Amino acid sequence: MSEPHEHAHHIVGPGVYVAILFALLIGTALTVWASFLELGLWNPVIALAIATCKATLVVLFFMGVKYSKKLTKLTIFSGIFMFLVLISMTLSDYISRAWGSW
């Protein structure tokens, strides 16, 4: 039991949380502002890109994944990767079929 184990628990301080809070608020303002612009196809792309950036900040810092163990990181990554595989294959199927007149 006396072998030196890695710091199992990293405590994230308030400074980081305040910085992330402001980053998220700026992201929200940015995405609302971008939705007023006329960008055609790029409107949903930009909205989802900003949402993904915000979600990544929440996962890495508020949820502390940046400081968590490799097992946790790998599990989350593989879960989200699996989700992306499911959603992209489903969507590519629906979009590429010749639906004709429905």
Next chain:
Amino acid sequence: MPDNSVTSQGALGAKKHADSADNADILHAEHPPYLRHHFNSTEQQADAASFAMWLFLLTEVMFFGGLFTAYLIYRNWYYPAFVAGSHQLNVVWGATNTVVLIFSSFTMAMGVWCAETRRRKGLVLCLTLTFILGLCFLGIKTIEYREKIEMHHVPGFHYSLQSFLDPASNPEVFKEYHDKPLALDMARHTEIYFSLYFLMTGMHALHMIIGIGILGFMIFRARAGAYTAGHVTFVENFGLYWHFVDIVWIYLFALLYLISRHQ
């Protein structure tokens, strides 16, 4: 290991026995009361609990992911109906609720920090603020739902197509978007938009209600000092849940309110 006999023999006997066995760390008196016996250490116990929480959250990702996928497929099929439906939502309320949830995530993260650094009053304050912000979110959601009920935009027998067949009849929305009238068959598909709107925001609100209930329980226990004596697993795992619910809303706000504003 004759663990029980060791502790009943008293300190001297226990020490002697432990020294001879060279495994003093398994003695009952030498581990915190919250360490379960099937774990080697508190670190291992905390890691296992956090890992399990993440597995649960990944099933939640799949659950909400199914709803998001359904939304994207129907939006692709009945695009004009989904754009017209989305124009009925109030972006100001949606953005306000996003800000409210971001602040509640921040107060929750600060609560976890207070628990880790054993600040009982700070923890109670943070949990109470999170609780109040959660209620604010639900209050704003209620205002939005009420508006939908008044406009007859709730799917069902009383659903009204008027806003979509004759957009000018709803001057507030019309002056902002100048929507063209939809054909009857496309106008009827707006009901699918609102079905998904209520399903997705409703499931999200249910998660909020469950979270607020657990927060109430945690405030009660935190006041008694339950989470500020070294055992913070419950607060940390609840924090993960609360942040996850925040992330779902970040995507709901983008998909339901924002991406169809200008088409």
